[in-house]
Amino acid sequence: MEKLPATHDVSPAIQDYLKCCYQLADPTGQGVAMVQVAEALRVTAPSVTNMVKRLEDLRLLRRTPHGRLILTVRGEGIALEVIRHHRLLETFLVDTLGMGWGEAHKEAEILEHYISEHLEQLIDSHLANPRRDPHGEPIPRRDGLLPHRTSATLLEAPCNTPLRIVQLRSQDPTMLRYLEETRLHPGARITLREIAPFNGALAVRIGRETRHISRDVAACIFVLQTTGK
Amino acid sequence: MEKLPATHDVSPAIQDYLKCCYQLADPTGQGVAMVQVAEALRVTAPSVTNMVKRLEDLRLLRRTPHGRLILTVRGEGIALEVIRHHRLLETFLVDTLGMGWGEAHKEAEILEHYISEHLEQLIDSHLANPRRDPHGEPIPRRDGLLPHRTSATLLEAPCNTPLRIVQLRSQDPTMLRYLEETRLHPGARITLREIAPFNGALAVRIGRETRHISRDVAACIFVLQTTGK
DNA sequence: CTTGTAAATTAGTCTAGACTAATTTAGTAT
DNA sequence: ATACTAAATTAGTCTAGACTAATTTACAAG
Ligand SMILES: [Mn+2]
Ligand SMILES: [Mn+2]
Ligand SMILES: [Mn+2]
Ligand SMILES: [Mn+2]
Numbered sequence: 474m475e476k477l478p479a480t481h482d483v484s485p486a487i488q489d490y491l492k493c494c495y496q497l498a499d500p501t502g503q504g505v506a507m508v509q510v511a512e513a514l515r516v517t518a519p520s521v522t523n524m525v526k527r528l529e530d531l532r533l534l535r536r537t538p539h540g541r542l543i544l545t546v547r548g549e550g551i552a553l554e555v556i557r558h559h560r561l562l563e564t565f566l567v568d569t570l571g572m573g574w575g576e577a578h579k580e581a582e583i584l585e586h587y588i589s590e591h592l593e594q595l596i597d598s599h600l601a602n603p604r605r606d607p608h609g610e611p612i613p614r615r616d617g618l619l620p621h622r623t624s625a626t627l628l629e630a631p632c633n634t635p636l637r638i639v640q641l642r643s644q645d646p647t648m649l650r651y652l653e654e655t656r657l658h659p660g661a662r663i664t665l666r667e668i669a670p671f672n673g674a675l676a677v678r679i680g681r682e683t684r685h686i687s688r689d690v691a692a693c694i695f696v697l698q699t700t701g702k
Numbered sequence: 703m704e705k706l707p708a709t710h711d712v713s714p715a716i717q718d719y720l721k722c723c724y725q726l727a728d729p730t731g732q733g734v735a736m737v738q739v740a741e742a743l744r745v746t747a748p749s750v751t752n753m754v755k756r757l758e759d760l761r762l763l764r765r766t767p768h769g770r771l772i773l774t775v776r777g778e779g780i781a782l783e784v785i786r787h788h789r790l791l792e793t794f795l796v797d798t799l800g801m802g803w804g805e806a807h808k809e810a811e812i813l814e815h816y817i818s819e820h821l822e823q824l825i826d827s828h829l830a831n832p833r834r835d836p837h838g839e840p841i842p843r844r845d846g847l848l849p850h851r852t853s854a855t856l857l858e859a860p861c862n863t864p865l866r867i868v869q870l871r872s873q874d875p876t877m878l879r880y881l882e883e884t885r886l887h888p889g890a891r892i893t894l895r896e897i898a899p900f901n902g903a904l905a906v907r908i909g910r911e912t913r914h915i916s917r918d919v920a921a922c923i924f925v926l927q928t929t930g931k
Numbered sequence: 932c933t934t935g936t937a938a939a940t941t942a943g944t945c946t947a948g949a950c951t952a953a954t955t956t957a958g959t960a961t
Numbered sequence: 962a963t964a965c966t967a968a969a970t971t972a973g974t975c976t977a978g979a980c981t982a983a984t985t986t987a988c989a990a991g
Binding site: 566569570571572576579581582584587588589591592595596599 | 795797799800803805808809812813816817818820821824825828
């Protein structure tokens with residue numbers, strides 16, 4: 474009887490490595506380089522080499538002939554569950570306890586490894602099975618299904634159509650603070666008025682105001698078309 | 703500049719050892735034997751020897767000439783903070799998320815080591831600064847002050863006086879389930895009718911029913927006199 | 932006093948997960 | 962092809978925190 478490891482069978486360290494590989498994996502499916510993992514987790518290259526060996530033995534990841542890392546189905550399953558924990562926790566900390574975004578992220582980064590399946594379940598119910606976390610990131614479902622992202626960046630959005638901001642994808646705190654102050658936060662309802670030619674600014678209607686934001690900023694803003702409501 | 707360790711400077715393992723010593727310390731102040739710690743934490747004697755050495759070096763505990771363990775002020779401070787985390791978490795899990803007692807205890811046993819001071823604070827506020835956890839155990843305050851226990855066991859309580867159950871002190875799950883089913887849970891309002899002589903049972907009025915419980919059971923039930931309300 | 936037992940210690944081993952320093956591999960650019 | 966560079970690996974070290982097996986200490990009872 475082989476033991477197939479699930480989330481709570483693997484250490485927090487392993488969980489972080491898997492999550493990291495999942496999140497760095499580019500959509501082209503080429504896999505992740507070890508050096509990327511090393512700097513994302515702020516560990517040295519030999520630490521990664523060592524852990525990757527263990528993860529291969531556990532059948533949680535494979536490597537391409539070119540040495541890039543690809544999660545197995547099982548590895549990805551664990552990564553998704555950790556991400557589910559993380560995003561549920563963030564949502565809970567922000568919505569129920571009023572914690573700030575940045576801090577909620579740091580707290581969730583730790584607690585994600587320690588909550589039981591039942592607590593996860595209780596938080597999920599308490600929040601009425603949320604689909605997205607406060608950043609607008611989709612929350613994987615318990616079966617590991619990640620709701621497909623149908624959102625696009627504001628740059629690709631149609632003009633004069635009601636939109637809802639669903640996610641701000643930026644690591645830059647300055648950028649995030651700027652967006653926060655401009656009231657361009659997830660959940661906000663906006664419409665795009667026009668995009669000025671020659672790399673110009675975007676005119677965005679929010680409430681009864683119109684703001685002009687740069688293309689760089691717009692590229693961070695993911696929106697969904699909202700068919701009314 | 704000496705570094706004085708505080709809760710988040712010490713590992714979860716250390717936190718558990720300190721908590722354990724605190725909770726096993728008998729009120730006579732004679733200190734705890736290592737063998738007690740070993741069996742409470744389900745580790746072997748050499749593990750305790752080893753850890754005790756480290757805790758002494760950290761000035762978190764001392765030993766009597768007879769080799770018994772006594773926490774220093776700092777060690778006790780950490781123990782109390784871990785206990786505060788534990789009891790706040792239990793209260794939160796039970797009251798806010800509807801988790802069962804037993805499970806909340808297990809969950810808190812882990813999470814107590816991982817919540818930040820700010821999350822502790824938020825939970826405390828969310829619960830409106832509770833004084834007791836669901837078992838009726840007092841919650842240490844942030845400054846480490848443990849509200850004095852004025853409760854006594856049902857055996858010592860006066861008859862025909864309104865009482866409130868404040869705590870069930872038993873490790874035995876059978877006992878706790880029995881009390882749960884008999885509606886003798888913390889918060890319940892009861893009056894003691896009489897104690898039968900020759901080691902007899904206690905007649906307890908709860909609501910409009912009268913139950914008869916053994917002295918062994920009564921010894922687990924801590925009550926406060928409730929001056930009405 | 933001697934002896935039997937419980938408690939504690941010593942010595943040595945193990946695992947996870949990090950590290951440094953040195954070396955090898957592989958891909959790019961000349 | 963050669964050389965330079967970035968990425969990866971190897972080898973060895975370290976710490977925390979557990980373990981076993983063997984030994985020592987301390988005491989209580991005869
Ligand atoms: Mn993490
Ligand atoms: Mn889960
Ligand atoms: Mn614990
Ligand atoms: Mn605290």
